[in-house]
Amino acid sequence: MKINGSRILVVNKDKGCGKMLNDIQEVLITQEQLQAKVQELGKRISQDYSGKELLMVCILKGAVVFYADLVRQISIPVFMDFMAVSSYGDATRSSGAVMIIKDLDQTIAGKHVLIVEDIVDTGLTLKYLVENLKARNPLSIKICTLLDKPERRVTDVKVDYNGFTIPDAFVVGYGLDYAEAYRHLPYVCVLKPEIYE
Numbered sequence: 637m638k639i640n641g642s643r644i645l646v647v648n649k650d651k652g653c654g655k656m657l658n659d660i661q662e663v664l665i666t667q668e669q670l671q672a673k674v675q676e677l678g679k680r681i682s683q684d685y686s687g688k689e690l691l692m693v694c695i696l697k698g699a700v701v702f703y704a705d706l707v708r709q710i711s712i713p714v715f716m717d718f719m720a721v722s723s724y725g726d727a728t729r730s731s732g733a734v735m736i737i738k739d740l741d742q743t744i745a746g747k748h749v750l751i752v753e754d755i756v757d758t759g760l761t762l763k764y765l766v767e768n769l770k771a772r773n774p775l776s777i778k779i780c781t782l783l784d785k786p787e788r789r790v791t792d793v794k795v796d797y798n799g800f801t802i803p804d805a806f807v808v809g810y811g812l813d814y815a816e817a818y819r820h821l822p823y824v825c826v827l828k829p830e831i832y833e
């Protein structure tokens with residue numbers, strides 16, 4: 637089965653995947669494009685942090701798939717930690733108020749921290765996170781995001797590593813969800829409009 641050139645390998649209708657595939661309007665970024673970009677980012681990050689010890693912070697849950705692929709493309713010593721945050725708001729719009737659901741396990745004072753996010757939309761989540769983590773005195777703090785939606789930005793956020801700049805559309809897959817669904821899809825896609833209605 638092919639959707640816009642991206643091959644879907646496993647369709648298990650018994651587990652509801654068949655229903656989810658019917659919800660897709662368009663594949664925006666294919667598995668092949670994602671894989672190539674992750675390799676490129678991993679190479680750049682490894683070069684930029686050469687000789688340093690890097691702590692990569694995964695922002696759960698959206699970044700988990702990207703993060704798991706990215707860390708395996710890093711060729712320097714890397715440490716892993718996880719944070720879960722929730723922005724108050726409805727399913728597709730963030731309000732700017734952020735709550736930490738799971739904090740880091742370790743202190744970051746004196747460490748080089750790279751935040752790994754799924755998407756920068758309004759920028760409010762990352763603005764809060766960067767300020768929160770900066771107060772813990774890391775040696776440096778940078779941002780790596782898979783996707784950037786600059787049209788929707790309401791606050792200044794300096795993105796150091798960006799996978800893809802995308803137009804103002806709500807996307808799912810490769811970790812990103814709509815109402816907690818579609819995270820497992822191996823590509824980034826746009827859902828049919830009736831799904832949100």
Ligand code: IMP
Binds near residue numbers: 755760
């Ligand atoms: P921001 O605070 O508006 O930048 O939003 C950041 C968070 O909103 C991301 O980490 C995502 O969880 C969510 N988000 C924003 N846009 C999308 C989208 O197109 N698809 C899925 N989640 C999104």
Ligand code: MG
Binds near residue numbers: 696697698754
């Ligand atoms: Mg999210």
